[in-house]
Amino acid sequence: MSKFQNIFLSLTLFLFATASWAENIPWQVIDQGGRISSLGNYELLDASGQGAIGRVNIPGYTLFAGYILPLSTLTTITITRPDSGTRISGNAVIIEATTSEDVTGLDFYYKASDADTWTIIGNGIVQSPTYRVYWNTISLENGNYNLQAVAENGPSSPEITVTIDYQNPDYVEGWVKENDNNVVAKGDAGCTLTIPAGAIDTQTVVRISRPTNIPASNLPAAGLYIEVVLENGQTQLNSPVTISFVYNEGNGIVVGTNIHEEDLKIYIYSNTGWQELSTHVNTADNIATATTDHFTIFGLFGSVASNLSNVRVYPNPFKPFDENPETGKLYDGSLHSGIIFDRLTENATLKIFNLAGELVDEISGITGKAQWDAKNSSGKEVASGVYIYLVTDKEGRKTTGKFVIIR
Secondary structure (H helix, E strand, O other), X not given: OOHHHHHHHHHHHHHHHOHHHHOOOOEEEEOOOOOEEEEEOOOEEOOOOOOEEEOOOOOXXXXXXXXXXXXXXXXXXXXXXXXXXXXXXXXXXXXXXXXXXXXXXXXXXXXXXXOOOOEEEEEOEEEOOXXXXXXXXXXXXXXXXEEEEEEOOOOEOOOEEEEEOOOOOOEEEEEEOOOOOEEEXXXXXXXXXXXXXXXXXXXXXXXXXXXXXXXXXXXOEEEEEEEEEEOOOOOEEEEEEEEEEEOOEEOOEEOOOOOEHHHEEEEEEEOOEEEEOOOEEEOOOOEEEEEEEEOOEEEEEEOOOOOOOOOEEEOOOEOOOOOOOOOOOOOOOOOOOOEEEEOOOOOEEEEEEEOOOOEEEEEEEEOOEEEEOOEOOOOOEOOOEEEEEEEEOOOOOEEEEEEEEOO
């Protein structure tokens, strides 16, 4: 043992023997690199530096690999929910963080990204090794906010940034109570849930989000989808819940689609695929409403006809060169181009004939609607005139009609 080590050990043993005043004396703390890092009480190591032969509590420090280290160098605190960059809103946005075992408590803070002052959200509820807090964002303005979790014994998580966005959030989280009538809305999806008293088992948080993966469908889609999840894990409801979508339309057609608003239906997704819900469409207020007793993924679609009694063809006559999109537009792949046949059944076949009875073109495997480019099967534009269409459903039932092309 070196002369310095003898002096150091003798001095520290003396201090432990006179603990009544040793606790008040600042002592140097050595970090893992061996350099002097700060002042404070210390943990006495043996001559090899590998074990403690005496101990004084040092808030914010621990013994690791023979050295006294600040906990902040060893403790891991990570905010795991929400992800940084998420757009959120609601009166119960769940913030979660995971920690290493040496954290005794965790507080969550937020601040506007362009501000300096932090505000506490609350003390984390322990669900070891995860801490959780519920953040009410309703009184806050739209904008970017930083979040951080801070342990009671000093260490903190890296900051993350989220955006409070009431018009276009990635998801909304809100409290729902089992004995109350609850209303929760997600702005960008135009969706509102009305959950009556008794529909859920316990008070919990409901999350409304756009599904990460939208299940495939042959249905004509209106582009509005939501996924509804209860934090308590309940999926089957005790009584029906009302779900409504607000849609945009022009001249009775849902914007961005070829769907007539009166044909809109809310569908629910299950293991067997998309299932139609009985839907009421309020065309005056542009709201489609249905009820459900199960929470999962929902979408707004144009309905698929059960028979061929209401097939429509438009525009009729088709005038692609009169510079009026209402009476016809050459087919270019866009939604309102070509001649549209809708209210078709599932897996229908469309055949087009001229007045001589000659087959001009055929489209098969149609569900809901078809757009015809006014070209024959060889890809050549057909002449002006009267044409006959024949639609056949998968059961072999048929309907026919006429339309006119004026070039």
